[in-house]
Amino acid sequence: MLKKVTYTFLLLSCFTIVASAQKIYSKIDRASQKVWVDSVFNSMTPEERLGQLFMVAAYSNRNEAHYAEIDSLISKYNIGGLIFFQGGAGRQAHLTNRYQAKAKVPLAIAMDAEWGIGMRLDSIMDFPKQMTLGAIQDNRLIYEMGKEVANQFKQLNMHINFAPVVDVNVNPKNPVIGYRSFGENKFNVAEKGVAYMKGMQDFGIMANAKHFPGHGDTDVDSHADLPVINHSKERMNDIELYPFKALMKDSLMSVMVAHLQIPAYDNREKTPTTLSQKVVTDLLKNELGFDGLAFTDAMNMQGVAKYYEPGEADVRALMAGNDIILYPVDVAKGIDQVKKAIKKGDLTQASLDYRVRRILEAKYWLGLSKYEPISTDNLTERINTSYAEMLNRILYQKAMTVVDNTDELLPIIRLDSTKFASLDFGSADNLEFQSTLSKYAKFDHFRAGTTYRSLLDSLASYNTVVVGYGGITNSTKDQHGVKSEEVQFIRDLQAKTNVIVVAFGNAYGLQFFDGVKNIICTYEDNEITRNIAPQIIFGALRAEGKLPVTTGNFKSGTGIKTMTASRLGFGLPEEVGMDSETLKGIDDLMKKAIDGKATPGGQVMVARKGKVIFSKNYGYQTYDSLIAVNGETMYDLASITKVMASVQVLMYLNENGLIDMNKTLGDYLPEVKGTNKENLVIRDVLLHQAGLQPFIPFWKRTVENGVLNDAYYSETPGPSYNSTIADHVYGSPALADSVWKWVIDADLRKMPKGEEKYDYLYSDMGYYFFYKLAENILDKPFDAFLNDKLYAPLGLQTMGYLPTEKGFLAEIAPTEDDNLFRKTLLRGTVHDQGAAMFGGVAGHAGLFSNALDLAILMQMHLQLGQYGNQKYYKLNTIPAFTSQQTEDNRRGMGWDKPIVGKDEGPTSRYASASTFGHSGFTGTAVWADPEQELVYVFLANRVYPNADNTKLIQWNIRTKIQDLIYESIWNFNND
Numbered sequence: 010m011l012k013k014v015t016y017t018f019l020l021l022s023c024f025t026i027v028a029s030a031q032k033i034y035s036k037i038d039r040a041s042q043k044v045w046v047d048s049v050f051n052s053m054t055p056e057e058r059l060g061q062l063f064m065v066a067a068y069s070n071r072n073e074a075h076y077a078e079i080d081s082l083i084s085k086y087n088i089g090g091l092i093f094f095q096g097g098a099g100r101q102a103h104l105t106n107r108y109q110a111k112a113k114v115p116l117a118i119a120m121d122a123e124w125g126i127g128m129r130l131d132s133i134m135d136f137p138k139q140m141t142l143g144a145i146q147d148n149r150l151i152y153e154m155g156k157e158v159a160n161q162f163k164q165l166n167m168h169i170n171f172a173p174v175v176d177v178n179v180n181p182k183n184p185v186i187g188y189r190s191f192g193e194n195k196f197n198v199a200e201k202g203v204a205y206m207k208g209m210q211d212f213g214i215m216a217n218a219k220h221f222p223g224h225g226d227t228d229v230d231s232h233a234d235l236p237v238i239n240h241s242k243e244r245m246n247d248i249e250l251y252p253f254k255a256l257m258k259d260s261l262m263s264v265m266v267a268h269l270q271i272p273a274y275d276n277r278e279k280t281p282t283t284l285s286q287k288v289v290t291d292l293l294k295n296e297l298g299f300d301g302l303a304f305t306d307a308m309n310m311q312g313v314a315k316y317y318e319p320g321e322a323d324v325r326a327l328m329a330g331n332d333i334i335l336y337p338v339d340v341a342k343g344i345d346q347v348k349k350a351i352k353k354g355d356l357t358q359a360s361l362d363y364r365v366r367r368i369l370e371a372k373y374w375l376g377l378s379k380y381e382p383i384s385t386d387n388l389t390e391r392i393n394t395s396y397a398e399m400l401n402r403i404l405y406q407k408a409m410t411v412v413d414n415t416d417e418l419l420p421i422i423r424l425d426s427t428k429f430a431s432l433d434f435g436s437a438d439n440l441e442f443q444s445t446l447s448k449y450a451k452f453d454h455f456r457a458g459t460t461y462r463s464l465l466d467s468l469a470s471y472n473t474v475v476v477g478y479g480g481i482t483n484s485t486k487d488q489h490g491v492k493s494e495e496v497q498f499i500r501d502l503q504a505k506t507n508v509i510v511v512a513f514g515n516a517y518g519l520q521f522f523d524g525v526k527n528i529i530c531t532y533e534d535n536e537i538t539r540n541i542a543p544q545i546i547f548g549a550l551r552a553e554g555k556l557p558v559t560t561g562n563f564k565s566g567t568g569i570k571t572m573t574a575s576r577l578g579f580g581l582p583e584e585v586g587m588d589s590e591t592l593k594g595i596d597d598l599m600k601k602a603i604d605g606k607a608t609p610g611g612q613v614m615v616a617r618k619g620k621v622i623f624s625k626n627y628g629y630q631t632y633d634s635l636i637a638v639n640g641e642t643m644y645d646l647a648s649i650t651k652v653m654a655s656v657q658v659l660m661y662l663n664e665n666g667l668i669d670m671n672k673t674l675g676d677y678l679p680e681v682k683g684t685n686k687e688n689l690v691i692r693d694v695l696l697h698q699a700g701l702q703p704f705i706p707f708w709k710r711t712v713e714n715g716v717l718n719d720a721y722y723s724e725t726p727g728p729s730y731n732s733t734i735a736d737h738v739y740g741s742p743a744l745a746d747s748v749w750k751w752v753i754d755a756d757l758r759k760m761p762k763g764e765e766k767y768d769y770l771y772s773d774m775g776y777y778f779f780y781k782l783a784e785n786i787l788d789k790p791f792d793a794f795l796n797d798k799l800y801a802p803l804g805l806q807t808m809g810y811l812p813t814e815k816g817f818l819a820e821i822a823p824t825e826d827d828n829l830f831r832k833t834l835l836r837g838t839v840h841d842q843g844a845a846m847f848g849g850v851a852g853h854a855g856l857f858s859n860a861l862d863l864a865i866l867m868q869m870h871l872q873l874g875q876y877g878n879q880k881y882y883k884l885n886t887i888p889a890f891t892s893q894q895t896e897d898n899r900r901g902m903g904w905d906k907p908i909v910g911k912d913e914g915p916t917s918r919y920a921s922a923s924t925f926g927h928s929g930f931t932g933t934a935v936w937a938d939p940e941q942e943l944v945y946v947f948l949a950n951r952v953y954p955n956a957d958n959t960k961l962i963q964w965n966i967r968t969k970i971q972d973l974i975y976e977s978i979w980n981f982n983n984d
Contacts, residue, residue: 037374045378046369049114053087055358057113058365059344060087062327064119064304066336069096069104069130076104082340083111089368090117090169092336097131098165098392102383105166115377117368119169123189125154126161126392133161134393137404139174139201140516141532143192143557144408144568148204154404155208155216157397162214164391166383168375169215171265171304175202175252176225178558181485181517185230186220188483188515188532192557193225193565195248199255206256215375218256220267220306221293222274222282223249231268231312235281242273254297262371263302264293266331268312279316283308283326290330302371307336314338320346327356332364395590399583405537409545410554411569412519415526418509420548420574421473422878424450425801430471432457432464432502434495435480435513442477442511442539444640445579448861449547450804461498469505475546476502479534481514489518500524511542520561530556540579548574548878549619574878577868578620582977585617585942588984591977592623595970602949603628607960608932610638610822611949614860615974616868618942623974624860630822631953643807643821644948645840646856646863647929648773653808653866654795655776655852656890656903658783659695661798664886667786670695670902677782680749685757686778693767694775695902696894700757700767701774707751708830708842711744721747721846732848733813735831735838740846748846752777769898773843776852783852792850803865803876808858810850813837821857824931826954840931840952860946867937867944870925891925901925917968919975930956934967941978945971 050058065088067079082088091108093101109116120129127133136154145151162170177198178190191198206216220231222245229236240249253264266289268281274292275285282288283305293299305326308314313322320342323334327347337343350356372378411419421427430453431446433439443454453471455464468474476499482490499522502508509527512519513534522528529545529552531538544550548571555568582589595613602608610628614621626638646653662668668677668691675687693699711721721744723730730739752774761768780791787794792810800808812821823836830842839845841854849855869875870891874882890902899906899914904925908914915928916936926936932951937944947970951961961967 042370042373045373046366049369050362050366053114055362056344056348057087058362059347060340061089061114061365061368062332062347062361063088063323063334063337063340063343064090064092064117065340066307066309067091067093067104067108069093069100076107079104079108080111083108083116086340086344087113088116088340089114089333090119092119092121092171093167094121094129096129098126098133098388099385101130102165102385102388106382109166109380109382114369115372115380117169117372117375117377118165118167119171120162120167121171122158122161123172123174125158126165126167132389132393134397134401135535136401137408138188138533139191140178140188140557141408142201142205142404143190143197144410144516144530144532144554145201145404146553146555147407148200150400150404150407151201151204152208153400155205156212157208157394157400159209159212159214160394160397161392162209163212164383164388166380167214168372168377169217169263170209171217171219172209173202173205173216173218174220175199175218175256176220176223177248177252178225179248180226180228181520181558181560182228183225184228184485185232186224186227187485187517190225193559194557195251197557199252202252202256203259206261207259210260210262213376215262215371216256217263217265217304218253218261219265220269221253221264222267222269222271222288223253224267224269225249227269231306232310233312234315235268235270235279235312237270237272239272245271245273250297257297257299257301261299261301263304264299265304265306265335266293267306268310281313281316283313283331284317284322284329286329288329294330302332302367303330304333304335305331308334309336309338319343323347324350324355327361332367395581395583395588399581402537402541402580402584405531405533406541406550408532408554409538409541409552410516410530410532410556410567411528411545411552411571412530412556412563412567413526413528414569414571416507418473418507418527419529419546419552419569419571421450421546422548422574423802424804424877427472428470429453429473429475430455430468431475431477432468434476434478435490439477439479439539441536442543445540445543446475446546447806448579449543449549449576451806457495457498461494465498465501465505468502471506473507473509474502475543476508476510477513477539477542478510479513481512481518481534483515485517488521489515491518491521493521496522496525509546511546513538513542516556516558517560519563523561530554544578545571547576548572549576549578575619575872575875576877577616577865579624580620580622582622583981585620585622586981587617587622587974587977588981589977591973591980594973595623595625598966598970598973599625599627602961602964602966605960605964606632607958607964607966608949608951609953610642611932611947612638612640612642612644612860613970614864614944614946616864616944617978619868621861621864630950636819638822640861641807641820641859643812643817643857643859644933644950645822645824645835645854645929645931646858646933646948647841647854647931649863649927649929649933649935650844650854650856651776651852652903652927653858653863654791654856655779655783656695657795657799658787658791659691659779659903660882660886660890662783662786664883668782674778674782677785678778680781681753681778684753686753689775692894692902694778696769696898696900697771697775698767698769698898699775700760701772702755702758703770703772703774705751705755705774706842707748707846710747710751711846712830733811733838734845735827735833735835737833738831740848745847748843749777749781769900773841773853777843777847778852780847780850780852790850791852799866799881800862802879802881803869805858805862805865808856808862808866810855810857812857817857822950823953824950825952825956834954840956858948860948863935863946863948864944867926867935867946871937871939871942871944891923893922915968917971917975919972928967932961936971941975943974945974
């Protein structure tokens with residue numbers, strides 16, 4: 010149930026952080042804590058107690074000599090803890106179990122994991138850096154990240170995270186903090202620091218605020234030397250100390266003291282704050298009243314190690330008032346020098362014992378009184394949870410910032426009248442960015458080279474160019490990787506056409522984009538930001554972030570909140586309340602289908618709540634495995650054409666008063682006057698209850714003794730044979746005319762005995778009439794109307810008739826190797842014989858598409874005719890057509906419907922009564938469920954190479970996949 014509640018917060022933003030002004034220790038049994046602390050303390054000798062003051066660096070990617078050295082430090086010196094650095098989760102788990110087994114007193118395990126343990130361990134996801142988090146406007150999300158980082162730590166039995174960084178980064182040239190800070194605004198830094206801290210500490214992990222008393226205004230890296238900060242105490246108190254005081258006022262458990270020289274506090278030369286009693290004791294503990302643990306920054310850093318010998322620095326740090334020496338250079342020397350300092354009176358055993366007791370109190374709170382070894386079962390999966398992945402995407406999305414929209418290009422609305430290109434600077438592999446852009450519109454993709462002049466001329470011919478500017482680094486050197494000549498090229502391009510720039514990387518890089526307009530800042534460059542940025546550009550997602558720093562002419566707090574354009578987005582199942590583990594079962598079903606030769610391959614796409622959350626391509630176009638199915642693979646939709654073409658036109662005609670669904674074919678088609686079709690009611694035809702024959706094999710009338718009739722067909726195209734029936738088979742205009750005549754002249758079914766109206770029997774025949782009716786009224790070719798009115802404005806790049814005439818071929822999965830009629834393999838020409846004879850454009854068959862275009866069109870239906878901030882139908886039109894029309898017939902007008910609650914019927918038994926969709930003979934299906942805001946698309950070519958192959962139907966693959974889709978919703982809700 011916890012998972013459901015947690016996800017609900019992120020989806021609905023209804024979670025509130027429970028404030029706690031009490032110190033964190035008040036949440037434990039203090040009496041039991043004292044008993045354990047006394048017992049452990051008394052079990053140690055005075056020298057063993059000294060070891061508790063040292064936390065040693067450990068790595069899980071080194072050799073046995075290193076591991077044995079740690080063993081020795083634990084056994085010989087009783088060190089208090091380890092800070093793990095680089096390695097892997099499994100290796101670290103094994104080492105932690107090994108080390109804890111050797112420890113007399115349980116070790117406190119720490120990590121410097123500012124953006125999660127992926128900062129240190131391979132195969133673990135990274136959360137956003139703190140600069141990215143600084144752009145987010147909802148601090149509850151920062152709390153959620155802290156909570157999930159705590160979960161990562163728990164899985165590895167770690168206890169202390171040296172985070173958050175609460176330095177106020179007021180110096181853009183800061184070489185060591187920069188992107189590690191929440192920004193330059195002390196209030197923003199403080200609020201986000203508190204949220205991150207509480208997220209960890211509320212779930213049992215000690216947070217650590219660093220780098221006290223403030224490392225945000227330095228231009229020297231303390232890893233390399235001792236930075237000097239010449240601010241007054243008043244300035245330090247107002248800016249640098251503000252976030253620390255805010256965290257302390259709440260429940261901060263520990264602080265890391267930085268290696269800084271601040272003369273206002275201690276003017277002794279080369280005296281780092283780490284070694285200054287005036288800073289650690291007088292300021293931190295006395296003046297600010299901090300009663301948590303004080304850690305030094307790593308003692309191997311040159312800010313201290315350059316000026317003080319190992320051991321000497323450790324003694325001085327303890328004399329200053331620190332509780333724990335982090336990353337000592339030499340533990341043996343350190344303990345030896347501490348013992349000497351006690352003898353000299355520089356340190357007292359009592360003062361050190363007091364610190365040891367406080368360390369033990371912290372260990373009790375951290376759960377070390379009941380330590381259990383780490384289980385390595387599914388360890389990586391337990392860390393990289395689906396929830397963590399979802400949270401990560403949300404964090405990046407909420408951070409993304411539109412810093413300029415001068416030309417009001419964002420979001421892009423019109424697709425059909427815009428020619429798009431993308432231009433990539435600096436990214437070695439920007440495929441995710443380019444492929445996501447291409448999901449919204451047709452893009453030509455370019456990569457910047459040295460021939461700027463010819464590139465400029467080429468790009469100037471496009472209406473809109475989207476520039477992905479990668480290579481922006483976190484280093485302050487070389488303009489953060491931004492090249493002046495490239496920025497000038499962007500300015501030149503903006504003078505010729507519309508340009509949108511996505512700056513992938515550090516916000517400080519924006520200072521070098523002076524004069525550039527229409528900029529999105531992503532803060533980081535990774536697969537997630539490359540995926541999200543195009544969604545913001547096209548309005549599937551909203552940009553909500555604000556710059557946490559001033560960078561050039563862009564001031565801190567800058568951020569334009571863009572609007573959404575009701576387009577499909579792309580994300581993870583958990584974002585929309587679905588269980589990703591359940592959806593993995595689709596892979597098994599598709600494997601069964603392909604291995605069992607029910608189909609050579611296919612596409613499955615699922616969208617919910619306006620977001621595509623499952624999109625996979627399986628197998629190959631053919632069984633010879635030559636061409637793999639990919640996102641661009643197109644399939645013959647067969648009877649899905651009825652609802653994606655004919656019904657679309659009929660809805661348009663009906664809502665514009667051009668047809669009445671209760672009138673007859675004879676009212677609109679002069680050709681049927683005086684025939685048995687004259688009085689067929691349009692609504693009845695759509696419900697398949699008008700008495701039409703299910704299917705008539707007209708092709709047999711054009712074949713004599715297995716040979717195509719020359720009156721209708723030719724092997725070569727020409728004026729007299731101008732429609733493509735198949736490869737090297739061309740039809741005459743007389744062929745379509747003949748089919749139309751045969752349709753009109755066809756007999757109706759016999760009326761059921763004792764009935765006054767026809768019963769339901771599925772038929773293709775009515776859609777020949779709808780095709781002719783539409784062209785008569787519209788006075789425009791059927792396919793041209795659909796493309797101009799619907800497909801092109803929606804941005805559908807593959808959906809349409811006659812795909813080979815548009816340059817598609819290799820992308821098209823073949824259907825049948827037709828040995829009866831056309832005597833050839835069908836690829837790119839419609840499988841249905843009647844539609845082929847009709848010229849490839851018919852009301853019942855002929856459309857080709859990939860899964861995404863179908864999903865977009867179905868999403869428009871779920872949105873009641875609205876998509877991309879454009880209106881395609883009136884609000885009541887789609888419900889009128891998709892609802893069940895009569896009690897004794899499940900169907901809508903043209904649309905198929907479920908038999909609710911039963912295994913029989915065309916859909917999952919879980920589908921709601923409002924569900925609508927259709928299936929196709931070639932192995933296709935598409936369904937939308939308004940109650941669940943769900944779209945399901947299944948495309949396959951099960952008829953390859955022979956239409957007699959019915960395994961896909963026999964095994965009920967399409968419906969079983971749909972069952973899993975619903976079960977993923979139930980399983981998510983019930984977890």
